[in-house]
Amino acid sequence: MAASRPNTVNLALLAVTILSLMLAAYSLLLTPAGPNPRANTPNDRDLSAQDLPTRSNTSHESAGSKGPITDRETGRSDRDNGSASGSPRDEAAPDGRAPAIKDPAAKNEQAVAPESSDTSGSISGIVIDGSGQAVEGARVVARPADQRDQPRNHPDFETELSELELHIQRLRAQQRSVASGLDGRFTISGLNSAISYDLSASAVSGGTARLSRVGCGDNVTLLLSRECLLKGKVSRADGKPLTRFRVHWLRADLPNEPGNERVLSMDGHYEVRVKPGRHTVWISVDGVGESPRQEIDITDVGAEVSFSFSGLAALAGVVSDTRQNPLPEATVRLEPLEDRDNPDETEFDPAVPRSVLARCDSLGRYRFEALAPGRYSVRISLGSRSDSREIALATGETKQDFSLNAGARVTLKFRSPRGDAITDVNVIFERKGRNERPTALPAEEPGVRIFTGLEPGEYSIRYFARGGAWARQNTTLVEGDNLLTLDIAEASFIQGKVTGAGTPEGLLLRLRPEAGKAESNSHYSAVVKTDGTFRAGPALPGNYVLELVAQQRTVVYTMNVKLGVGDTTQDIAVRDLATLALRVSLPDGKPAAGARVTLVNGKNSYSARCDERGSARISYVPAGESKLTAEAGEYRSREHSFTLRSGESDYSLELKAPNCVRISKVDKGGEADKAGLQVGDLVFAYNGQDVTDRNTLNRLIEQSKGQESVTLSVDRASRVIVLSIKGGTFGGAYANAVR
Template identity: 25%
Template sequence: MSEEGVGTGSAKNVAAGDTKDIYITPGLFKVRGQLTNETGKLPSRFMVQALDGGIPDPIAIWMAESFENPDGSFVAVLPRSGSFVLRVVAPGFYQVNDVTIDVFGTSDSVVEIPISEAACLAGTLTSLSNEEPLPGINVMLYDANGGAASVGMSLSELRSGPSRPVQQNARYYATTDSLGRYMIDSIKPGTYRLGVTVGHMTKDETVTLEAGRTNRDIAIDIGADVIVNISTPQNGILPPLNPTVSAQLIGEPDNPAPFLLVMPNRLEAAPGRFRYAGIPPGKYKVSVNADGYAMATQEATLVSGPNTLSFELQGACWLSGVVTMSDGGPLPTSPMLHVGVFDPDDTDYKTYRTAQEKYLTNSQGWFSLGPILPGQKIVRVISGIDGQRRWVRFEASLTLTSGKHTYDIRIDPGCMLSVSIVDETGKIVPGWCQIESTDPSTLDSERYMGYAYCSQGNCIGDIELPRPGRYRFTPFANDNRTNGDPIELDVISGRHAMSISLRPANCLEVTSVTEGSQAAAAGIEVGDLLLTLNGEPLTSYAALYEARMRVAEHEPRVLTVDRAGKSFTVELQGSGSVGVGVRGVRR
């Protein structure tokens, strides 16, 4: 039930003759309004929206109601009291300015909303090369400065309600129909930028609109127009209905190419045949992915105009199993292992493979890979992060057929270290360790640089190094209060444990200076050592904060600084943060 000016309420499971209490929620306030136009011409059909007026650039719509009143009058019902912005959408008209109202109850006063005759932009979008209509393409309208045009809605949007933006700074648009036609209505007359994007091909034009209809046909270069034919070897099996077709531009060795996640605008789709447009001409590696099939790829040089590519999808195989250590110990935690399936001629294991290589993110070592194209394959267990920091820990040749396969892998420990970081009392503390190869016999291109971390109360467990040799270990504490001197060790194959002692910090090294801060004004530089603040030693960021808070607002704040072995003092001006990043070190 509802009652004007009071609210709404409801009750469930009520039968005739029952007595039931109904609690009323405040709301339902009527607002009477009138559209006005200096020429006297008014729309016979329009929509009134009520947006939240308590915020700038309101987008939350509290009410949207359509009316068919040739005299432009309306009575809108709002769900609550408060401030609202009223907006009108009508074919052939635009609202001259926003109208803000404050509603605290039903009123007999009439709110006037000024409107005026609008511009309408319509036309046909076609391909520049053959004048073929382009369906399903968004035609965007922007203001002359590149921002969103203040326009109304097309007729279809008026029937379905307001649309959400589909492109940044373009609130209103039209989508071409099957014949490439578009229409944007309710536009305020003026000069705008008309933008069209087909895949990765774009076109911008300037258009000046006056009240009434303006016709503007658009012809755009759609680049490569690609038909992808997809078949399967099984008789009677339909090809996939919705595959993912992607393309990677093949660049020069010293010029990495971008990766297109999916082919852009799909103009046509039928079982086994798909058509894409808007692809810049060039040499690509084109891939097709579909559920239940192995990924199919081929290299192709795409030219402007028609191109045809054909793929035959093969039934896929999947490989799963468990990786364990031959000595029964745990898997390395830093860096994590990868398991990958590669073609025999693919030796570039230092490059990531998204479909057939995965991290062993679980301590149990299980993995599952696929879909994979059947055939002769190389299974590798890879350790490391990227580039020269990746090395093969295991390699075997397998022949995979369609279906699921299980393959367990055992690897030797290699060079494994369990590192503990301890303070001056011998207590394990959370921290991290920088590890770098210093063996003079190791080529610079093969030198290892890595990091390992530990949490509260635990050691840095099971670090794996690429090979025996000499390494430098530099420990750090998480709280930056302490660090340790680098140590160099000769590491041999097998599992080993070691502890690295930290020493207390006695000053703070400046790692960054905020522009415009007190520190910048005082001339503090990165690399300076902060010794004391008003005589209090600075050994951690917390110590700097606490010393600063103990200084009264009217008292001076004097920093003692060491720069390149020479000490001096500076006085900080102002209050609040000093404006430096620091870490604890020993002087």
């Protein structure tokens, strides 16, 4: 019996075998038909910092890194280096032509950049090489256009790095990619049909392509072009590297597509990507010029070419004040004089900037590493202070320290009413009615700001802390050190509601100090909302004149208010102000959309545009005698004179074709003045012939040249009068009108 019992070990082996067979069968069911052309290819790598767009004309240097940092500026569109998100997992596309490649990290990245609910869009196309043959297995990536701006610089480098990493994650989460099929065709699905996409393509066999702003539903062709690496080193004749320069290249068969790339490299090495072929390559250095141009054949494996600049000069030193204190942030600008001597072995281009600039570090040090020997004009500047002199530079390095009278140095200490230090204070220096631009130095303690480079004299210092009010301190600054302690007063706010004259459209509330200069900033004004409410501040506590301003220029109401610390509530009930609700129609009775309505009230003029219903509103107008007109294209309304009453009134205007002209100007001593014409008169007949518009009157005046006297039929305040004027003349201005 013992022999007939199953062995425990055999049973275990049998169970493992059955489980393995089940797993194998299950994996076969999940595997798509056909080979995976993109499996384990070098291009399937994570999105790296190289995928980030570079900032124009900006170089970033990382401590400990000797690799070149470049900023490409070419006439062609930006090239894509073929980078993409992490290892793909193939999934059959809806059309069965190309397997979709998805990022395995996309699930976690959805929290960073949520997908749009609209994923019905798709982009199709084909990838071909330079010979026109379809390219199988090319990686095509779609990324939303106009969404690649990098985060702004942050004072904390760790925070800036974290924001850049999040930015990379967002880009990775937003992009979609596929591999081209056997026929080179591809379809990228799951896109937002409402936006456009940038496409890039890269192939293992070599070559890249890129298209910008492709709309969903389009069918495109991506033509791969090969690129290779051009590298080398730029140095002085003594072997020391040049760290700032620009690489230029020009392919012989593409003379209209020159390329250049700005390089910042601590060891003088550079690497740029170019198309294979015969190229002309050269280097330019600001303040020096261009190197001799080299002709080189660049193959698919790339090429290396180095440049050496001989006969260069260098200049370094320290900028300090008259007491030998270093001047951080001072600038040194060199401008070559006309009679400078060019080195024999260096070719100079007039297009290269002749003026070069260096900024001093915290120890006042400056340095120019590459200059052409010769005579220079040197300008040392700090804030509004500057000094100029000349210097002669020979081959090799020249040490030259400069001294600058830095003028007034101002240390401002900001304190709250309780004596606490206040940080984040904005400061403006005003002198003789204009703002000065001193150099701000790093703060040495909380609540302190230091400025230097100011001309001694009388100043008005305006300052503002977040949550506080603009304040002003008048003072006289002397040469050397100046110390001021400025109080940051607790702020005042005023809020309330305006009532009494209809909807306050376009109404502005403004605070003007009873004594002193009105501050021209938004804190002392507020737009009154359509429900009549307002809130203005922060302002300094004190006595103010509160003004209501209509049409951005006419003061329609004033009152005196006293503001204390904190909120002051002041409701405003206006009297003797009116609001007009207007409706304007065309001759056929339809609404006059876009018609312009003008109301003349005393010496003030108000205007408004009609909406699509032909409606317009003119609010907060002083009650009194007024005139109202409207116009739209060739149509005009009759001028309506009436007494405007306080409160809200409705008014309708009907536009008609012009049947006269209105006098808008009478030249003193001219023929119109002699005839007795007045501004506002309506001329409807000239020498017995009807005047319907300006063109008619111009023609009749021209026809009457040589006649001693002609008649004018005039409507003046609904009373018809006849005047006489010399033929062929006028002496004034007029416009189309309706009577």
